Amino acid sequence: MILPKLQHAPASRPGDRARTMKSELLHINMGPQHPSTHGVLRLFITTDGEVVHSVTPYIGYLHRCAEKKAEGNTYHQYIVYTDRMDYLSAMNSNWGYCMAVEKLMEINGMGVEIPEYAEYVRVIIAELNRIASHLIAFGTYGLDIGAMTPFFHALREREAILNIFEKVCGARLMYSYYVVGGVKWDIPPDALEEIELFVKLFPDKLREYNELLTTNKIFVERTANVGVIDEDLAVAYGCTGPVLRGAGVKWDLRKDQGYSIYDRFDFEIPVGGGDMGTVGDCWDRYWVRMLEMEQSLAIVEQALQQMPREGEIMAEMPRRLKIPNSEVFFRSECPKGELGFYILSDGGDVPFRCKVRSPAFHNLHVIEEVGAGQMISDLVATVGSLDLVLGEIDR
Amino acid sequence: MAAETRGPRRNPEEAFNAVGDHIGGDREQLLSFGTDEDLASVVQPGSDLVILAQVQSLFRWAQLSSIWPMTFGLACCAIEMMSAAGTRYDLDRFGAGAMRATPRQSDLMIVSGTVTAKMATRVKRLYDQMPDPKWVIAMGSCAIGGGPYFKHGYHVVKGVDMMIPVDVYVPGCPPRPEVLLEGLMRLQDKIRGKKGRLVRPKWIDDYITRIPD
Numbered sequence: 001m002i003l004p005k006l007q008h009a010p011a012s013r014p015g016d017r018a019r020t021m022k023s024e025l026l027h028i029n030m031g032p033q034h035p036s037t038h039g040v041l042r043l044f045i046t047t048d049g050e051v052v053h054s055v056t057p058y059i060g061y062l063h064r065c066a067e068k069k070a071e072g073n074t075y076h077q078y079i080v081y082t083d084r085m086d087y088l089s090a091m092n093s094n095w096g097y098c099m100a101v102e103k104l105m106e107i108n109g110m111g112v113e114i115p116e117y118a119e120y121v122r123v124i125i126a127e128l129n130r131i132a133s134h135l136i137a138f139g140t141y142g143l144d145i146g147a148m149t150p151f152f153h154a155l156r157e158r159e160a161i162l163n164i165f166e167k168v169c170g171a172r173l174m175y176s177y178y179v180v181g182g183v184k185w186d187i188p189p190d191a192l193e194e195i196e197l198f199v200k201l202f203p204d205k206l207r208e209y210n211e212l213l214t215t216n217k218i219f220v221e222r223t224a225n226v227g228v229i230d231e232d233l234a235v236a237y238g239c240t241g242p243v244l245r246g247a248g249v250k251w252d253l254r255k256d257q258g259y260s261i262y263d264r265f266d267f268e269i270p271v272g273g274g275d276m277g278t279v280g281d282c283w284d285r286y287w288v289r290m291l292e293m294e295q296s297l298a299i300v301e302q303a304l305q306q307m308p309r310e311g312e313i314m315a316e317m318p319r320r321l322k323i324p325n326s327e328v329f330f331r332s333e334c335p336k337g338e339l340g341f342y343i344l345s346d347g348g349d350v351p352f353r354c355k356v357r358s359p360a361f362h363n364l365h366v367i368e369e370v371g372a373g374q375m376i377s378d379l380v381a382t383v384g385s386l387d388l389v390l391g392e393i394d395r
Numbered sequence: 396m397a398a399e400t401r402g403p404r405r406n407p408e409e410a411f412n413a414v415g416d417h418i419g420g421d422r423e424q425l426l427s428f429g430t431d432e433d434l435a436s437v438v439q440p441g442s443d444l445v446i447l448a449q450v451q452s453l454f455r456w457a458q459l460s461s462i463w464p465m466t467f468g469l470a471c472c473a474i475e476m477m478s479a480a481g482t483r484y485d486l487d488r489f490g491a492g493a494m495r496a497t498p499r500q501s502d503l504m505i506v507s508g509t510v511t512a513k514m515a516t517r518v519k520r521l522y523d524q525m526p527d528p529k530w531v532i533a534m535g536s537c538a539i540g541g542g543p544y545f546k547h548g549y550h551v552v553k554g555v556d557m558m559i560p561v562d563v564y565v566p567g568c569p570p571r572p573e574v575l576l577e578g579l580m581r582l583q584d585k586i587r588g589k590k591g592r593l594v595r596p597k598w599i600d601d602y603i604t605r606i607p608d
Contacts, residue, residue, distance in 0.1 A: 032517055035466050035496040039473070040514055061514045062470055063550045072547050080543065087471035136474070155481035173474060173569050391470055 025053055032061045036144045036380045039390030043367070043383070045376070052379055055371035057364055059394050066395040070343075070354035075101050075180060075321045078354070083174040085356065086392040088136050091129035091165075092334040094178035095122060099259060100330035100341035101180045101321075108324050117311025118182040119261045124195065124303045125168065125177065125187075127296040131202075132161045133335035134289045134296075137387040141286060142213055144384035145222050150213045157205050160198055167191035180321065182314035192304075199301050206293060214290060223286060224277030227370050227382030234280070237369070238362040241337025242292065243386060246272040246285035253333040265302045267295045282385035289387070292335075322349050329357075336360050336387060358392040452588070458502070458528060459586040462491040462579070465501035467521065470508025472535040472569040479572035489579055498524040503582070505575075506561075509537035509544060510552040522559045530586070532578050533561045536568045543568065 031042040040061035046053040066085060070078050082097040083090040105111055114122075139154030162172050168191050169177040169184065177184055187195075213219050229239065234247040244251055252269040254262040270291035272284030323345040331340035337359025346352040363386050371379050464486075468476065480486045480494060487493075495501040498521045510518055522531070533555050536542035541553035555561060562585060565578035 032514065033467060033498075033521055038468075040469055061511060061517075062509060063511055063513070064470075064509050064544050065548050065550050068547055068549070069544070084471055084543070087474060152482045155478060156483070159478070159481075159483045172478075172571060173471060 036384060038140065038388050041388060041390055047376060050375055052371055052374050052376055055367060055379065057367060062390045062394040064395065067354055067356060070351050072350065074349045075351065079179065080176050083176055084391060085358065085395055086334060086336060086389050087173060088389055089129050089133040089335045090173065090175050091126050091177060093339060094176065095126050096332040096334065096339045097341050098178045098180050099332060100328060100343055103330045104323055104326060104328040104343055104345060107326050107328060112181050112315040112317060114182055114315055115312035117308050118313045120303050120307040121183050121187055121313065122178065123260060124300050127299045128161050128164065130296045130335045131293050132158050134293050137289055138209065141384045144380055145219055147213060147219065150209065153209065153212065157202065164191050164194050164198065167194065181317040186313050195300065196304060199297060202297055214287065220276050220283060222381055223282040225281050226378045227282045227385060228278045229280045229366055229370055233366060233369060237366040239366055240359050240362065242285050242288045243337065243363045245270065246288045247280035248272050253331060253338060259332060264306065265299045267298050270295065282381050285385045320349055322347065331357065334359060336389060337363060356395055358395065360388045361393045364388055364393055455586055455588065459583040460490045462503045463493045463495050463501050464491055464503040464505050465498055466494045466496050467504055468507055469510065469514065470537065472507035475569045475572055476505055476507045476534065476575065479575045484572040484576060489576065491579055499526065501525060502528065503530050503532065505532045505534050506538040506555045507534040510555045511550050512552060515552050515558050518555065519558050530562045530582055531559055532563045532565055532582060534565045534575060535570055536566060539564050539566060
């Protein structure tokens with residue numbers, strides 16, 4: 001890693017004591033208990049005064065053996081552990097894993113066709129969860145920067161989404177709603193009404209957020225031109241999701257890979273354009289998330305219109321799932337980026353090995369490159385804009 | 396009319412008698428004086444009542460009315476803890492909304508999430524850094540006993556009470572914010588001096604009677 005040159009503040013007067021004072025590097029641990037590292041991330045920072053000389057992330061404080069657990073649980077039982085990886089968007093994690101297993105079955109000629117109705121239910125619920133995840137990102141990013149109010153506004157709307165999820169599957173955070181071959185329960189009629197109401201009311205709330213935080217002068221000063229991740233850097237580090245799109249790269253698996261029934265909806269992929277500063281700065285990443293909420297809402301709206309009135313929610317599945325020796329890698333677009341599952345089966349009813357490619361893990365490591373040379377307060381803004389979830393990084 | 400809209404208020408004399416009963420009672424009752432209801436009923440603007448109580452119980456009343464928790468999010472349960480502090484559930488109603496970012500200013504540690512082997516020493520150190528009196532709530536099944544990672548969880552500590560003393564266990568995976576609020580109220584009871592008791596739900600008794608011998 002090449003460190004940028006240190007910039008020392010020039011002495012204010014000739015003969016100032018500061019000029020002759022020898023500057024020393026100071027080692028600081030930021031975390032694992034720190035309010036703005038979003039969990040138990042530890043950043044080892046070497047500072048020169050207020051300027052960060054180098055920053056190294058240390059992870060593993062939440063390593064919960066999730067990949068090992070796959071080797072002792074059947075294909076269906078493992079779904080509950082995918083919930084606990086990215087706990088802000090558990091529906092999307094469930095879906096990614098289920099699609100990987102469905103793909104694995106298809107390779108072995110055991111393919112099941114997901115009923116059309118179930119596909120629509122999957123899309124609606126996943127997009128609602130994307131909004132809920134981005135709402136937390138928006139709220140906590142405000143907290144990191146020093147704005148307390150947006151957090152409460154964001155949680156208010158998130159509770160509305162969680163209400164819908166409670167009616168659909170009974171849980172607030174850990175859903176296990178998607179199963180291999182479909183979904184577990186039908187959406188009850190009152191939940192459908194609530195989704196329609198949410199779609200109607202949410203655009204107003206988005207406008208409110210934009211007035212509250214997006215165009216706030218202090219917020220823009222803190223985030224524009226800060227933590228710039230350009231296109232080359234983002235691609236080189238394997239960044240995905242809003243971090244990659246914030247750098248101006250138009251890459252979204254929902255369109256570029258086209259899984260499920262996303263080709264039936266008309267939506268755009270928002271990219272960062274450097275509206276407030278440079279392309280790929282913290283503000284761009286934040287703004288991409290705000291725009292993505294709009295697009296998710298559009299997808300939900302279209303899905304509600306196109307959705308058949310009723311239908312099957314599950315395909316015909318074998319009672320006990322045994323998959324012959326084969327392997328698959330399947331990735332899907334989660335709110336944080338591309339979530340990939342590599343599953344190796346050996347003929348038994350449990351996977352032989354399950355490797356998870358988590359988006360936040362790859363997004364985190366760009367901090368080594370971006371963080372060096374920043375002020376400490378800007379480092380907080382940069383870490384917040386990456387929207388990390390430690391459950392997914394450490395697994 | 397104005398007094399009626401404010402709701403029922405206790406007559407100061409009546410309230411004084413109520414406190415007098417407390418003081419005249421046995422030692423256990425005397426210690427339990429200092430609940431917020433008692434004080435709120437007695438301390439009224441304009442009244443010149445003298446309250447007799449043990450200093451200790453007054454301190455307890457102050458402590459249980461302003462428990463400052465530490466923002467100590469470990470895993471998924473931290474999101475539910477945030478929700479509890481957020482808009483709908485509003486932890487601040489119980490005097491526990493002032494989340495402190497440092498252990499040195501906090502009274503309560505909510506261990507919200509999985510404690511791993513790597514994190515365990517840090518949890519212990521954070522607990523040691525908190526000033527007395529201090530309390531711990533183990534939130535979620537991971538903090539209680541390993542939870543879903545009990546089997547094959549080679550890096551998961553099977554319960555935070557192996558490291559630090561726990562006052563209240565809040566079960567669930569993750570517990571709903573209401574359950575965390577309930578746990579907080581039980582902690583307030585504990586600070587108040589109430590003895591804990593095992594309450595068996597009625598349905599278990601009903602079920603037991605139906606089991607044939």
